[in-house]
Amino acid sequence: MRKISEEQTDQRGPAEQQIAVMSEVSKNSLEKILTQLKCHFTWDLFKGDVLPDLEDRVCNQTEFLNTEFKTTMYNFLAYIKHLRGQNEAALKCLQKAEELIQQEHADQAEIRSVVTWGNYAWVYYHMGRLSEAQAYTDKVKQVCEKYSNPYSIECPELDCEEGWTLLSCGRQRTERAKVCFEKALEKKPNNPEFASGLAIAMYRLEEKPPNQFTVSVLKQAIELSPDNQYVKVLLAQKLQAINKEAEGELLVVEALEKAPCQTDVLLSAAKFYQKKGDLDKAIELFQKALESLPNNAYIYHQIACCYMAKVKQIQNAEDSEANRNKEKIEELRKLARDYSNKAIEKGLNPLYAFSDLTELAAEECYNSSFPEAERKQLQGPSNFQEYQGKPEDTPILHHLNALTISTKSTEKEKVAYQPQNGARNQLPQNTPNFWYLQGLTHKMNGDLQQAAECFEKELGHLLKDSPSGISRIFLPASEFEEGSAEVGQSTDSSPLCELPNSGAETERRERKGE
Numbered sequence: 451m452r453k454i455s456e457e458q459t460d461q462r463g464p465a466e467q468q469i470a471v472m473s474e475v476s477k478n479s480l481e482k483i484l485t486q487l488k489c490h491f492t493w494d495l496f497k498g499d500v501l502p503d504l505e506d507r508v509c510n511q512t513e514f515l516n517t518e519f520k521t522t523m524y525n526f527l528a529y530i531k532h533l534r535g536q537n538e539a540a541l542k543c544l545q546k547a548e549e550l551i552q553q554e555h556a557d558q559a560e561i562r563s564v565v566t567w568g569n570y571a572w573v574y575y576h577m578g579r580l581s582e583a584q585a586y587t588d589k590v591k592q593v594c595e596k597y598s599n600p601y602s603i604e605c606p607e608l609d610c611e612e613g614w615t616l617l618s619c620g621r622q623r624t625e626r627a628k629v630c631f632e633k634a635l636e637k638k639p640n641n642p643e644f645a646s647g648l649a650i651a652m653y654r655l656e657e658k659p660p661n662q663f664t665v666s667v668l669k670q671a672i673e674l675s676p677d678n679q680y681v682k683v684l685l686a687q688k689l690q691a692i693n694k695e696a697e698g699e700l701l702v703v704e705a706l707e708k709a710p711c712q713t714d715v716l717l718s719a720a721k722f723y724q725k726k727g728d729l730d731k732a733i734e735l736f737q738k739a740l741e742s743l744p745n746n747a748y749i750y751h752q753i754a755c756c757y758m759a760k761v762k763q764i765q766n767a768e769d770s771e772a773n774r775n776k777e778k779i780e781e782l783r784k785l786a787r788d789y790s791n792k793a794i795e796k797g798l799n800p801l802y803a804f805s806d807l808t809e810l811a812a813e814e815c816y817n818s819s820f821p822e823a824e825r826k827q828l829q830g831p832s833n834f835q836e837y838q839g840k841p842e843d844t845p846i847l848h849h850l851n852a853l854t855i856s857t858k859s860t861e862k863e864k865v866a867y868q869p870q871n872g873a874r875n876q877l878p879q880n881t882p883n884f885w886y887l888q889g890l891t892h893k894m895n896g897d898l899q900q901a902a903e904c905f906e907k908e909l910g911h912l913l914k915d916s917p918s919g920i921s922r923i924f925l926p927a928s929e930f931e932e933g934s935a936e937v938g939q940s941t942d943s944s945p946l947c948e949l950p951n952s953g954a955e956t957e958r959r960e961r962k963g964e
Contacts, residue, residue: 477580483587484575486601488608489568490529495619505530506745507713508618519643521550521562522614528569532576540573558607560593565611606634606644613647617654627651642675653684664688679705683718690722698722706735713739720752729756729763747796754789757782884908 485492508527528543547566555562567586574583590601597603613630616623631648638644649664649671656664668685672678682705686698702719709715720735736753743749761782764775889904 476584480575480580480584480587483601484572484583487568487571487587487590488602488612489565489572490525490615491569491572493612493615495529495615495623496533504618505534506743519614521547521554521566522611523618524550525565525569525611526615526618528573532573537573537577541570544570544573561605561607564590564593564603564605564608606637606641609634610641610644610647613651617647617650621654624651624654628655640674642671642678645671645674646678646681649681650684653688665692677708679709679712680714680718683715683722687718687722687725690725695726699726711738711742713742717749724752724756724759727763729760732756745796747793747798750789750793750796751798754786754793757786757789761786 505527508523508530524543524547528540528547531537531540531543544566548563551559551562551566567589571583571586571590574580574586587601594601594603597605609630613627613634616627616630628648628651631644631651634644635641635648645667649668652664652667665685665688668681668688671681672685675681682701686701686705689695689698689701699722702722705715706719716735716739720732720739723729723735724732733753733756736749736756740746740749740753761779764779764782885904885908889901889908892898892901892904
């Protein structure tokens with residue numbers, strides 16, 4: 451409702467002026483009440499835009515999750531609908547949440563409804579239907595006054611709902627979710643719903659290597675809630691990380707049998723098999739998850755990664771097998787490119803997919819520069835010292851050796867590792883595949899933007915003599931005008947420079963003071 455200007459008020463009669471003033475007072479008092487409510491509108495869930503596929507994921511959860519979680523997801527879905535300007539659809543979701551509360555929590559209906567009523571009040575307020583908004587704040591007040599607080603209460607069920615909602619908002623909210631579940635468990639330590647929430651939050655927060663405490667928390671959650679198949683797969687992944695893969699796989703198989711269509715189970719199981727190296731099984735599970743989440747960019751990207759890993763599996767096999775499978779390798783590379791492009795279409799930051807794709811294509815250039823026997827010797831760090839190459843190959847060997855060692859370094863050491871600054875590791879810019887090797891270095895150090903730019907340059911030189919002129923996409927005009935084939939030319943005209951910086955790239959530039 452818009453505020454009435456003094457000029458407009460002066461033109462009205464006394465009765466109209468009084469109504470306008472009362473209406474404005476009502477709106478101001480309502481706004482103060484709304485900010486006190488515990489609901490999605492006051493939980494500070496998003497800093498920026500809502501993730502493109504979030505609505506699909508939440509809708510999927512309302513279909514496959516246990517009933518107690520469905521209420522939470524319908525509340526969350528209502529908030530997402532509101533953010534997208536679909537307030538009538540939001541009201542329908544809240545109505546569904548109310549119905550589920552009456553069906554599953556009749557003995558706690560009032561407490562469980564506080565969040566839903568708060569959401570109702572906020573949606574009606576934004577629709578300008580203030581009397582209906584006021585009616586729902588009054589319903590919240592009737593419940594909260596029983597706990598000596600007019601509009602907000604401390605309650606483990608409300609902490610739990612906030613925790614589940616935060617878990618659905620991404621990793622940046624996981625620490626807050628963990629705190630919510632811990633608060634809830636202080637009041638009800640054996641509640642299955644609270645224990646499952648804490649276990650999932652701790653799983654997501656734990657740094658590698660996994661510690662035994664998180665494993666025990668996951669096991670306790672399964673004891674309290676044996677039908678929670680998602681937690682079983684999370685435990686399986688932790689067991690896999692501590693060299694108990696066989697024990698973990700039994701849990702994965704059981705979870706897939708009991709929840710064959712639950713997407714969070716499918717995705718976590720796919721990651722288990724991806725790490726195991728069973729890439730066909732991983733792809734099968736990722737593709738099955740896509741049936742329910744067709745707009746999820748992450749899944750497309752993971753399938754692309756699986757196909758690229760299959761290429762490397764074949765290349766690392768015996769030479770004779772690799773030769774027999776040249777057509778298969780090309781087919782897998784095409785699939786990897788197709789799924790990466792699909793991931794970009796669905797909203798994946800192009801930087802990540804682009805880096806993987808250009809590396810895959812530039813790798814062919816690197817492979818073509820060394821005889822197969824020499825490439826085989828370069829595959830592992832233990833063979834570098836044994837390699838007896840030509841004198842001009844020595845800088846390449848030093849660079850590759852340092853690059854391989856850097857993959858085991860700490861993050862601080864990786865940042866400090868700059869091969870171009872060390873005489874031992876410095877590569878001449880006319881070295882074959884110079885930009886491909888530099889790209890690998892930047893990728894190891896986490897500089898994806900620089901890595902992708904280097905891979906672009908490598909592709910440009912690889913395709914320079916192509917009659918189609920495709921290399922002009924990657925190389926600056928000066929290289930064509932001068933007829934220069936020097937590898938060290940700048941590529942400031944790289945199309946990648948037009949891409950928006952990712953969060954990681956922005957943070958990196960800020961650290962360097964750029």
